[in-house]
Amino acid sequence: MIIQIDQINRDLFKVFITDNIDTCHLVTLKDEIFQKFTQKKITKKKLINLSFEFLLKKEKNTQILREFDLQVISEYFPDYMENIKSWCSTGK
16 A cells, blocks of 8 residues: 655645555645644654554545545544654654
């Protein structure tokens, strides 16, 4: 499985997942949310990549929403925020 992230503008990213069935996702990550979640200890692209790796452990790429704000992940998976803290503390 391959994850490719293209930054469209400051807050919008297009994420391509190559697998048995390829998918494309539009992800919004506003600066204030990025700062709140990570204190800028990792880049936006890194956060999105790690977030998709997290999601793909929980569900198939075809089950991931096609368009969403990154913070919505925590509404579906309460352990997401713990993972972000871990990623930022280890500099993963």
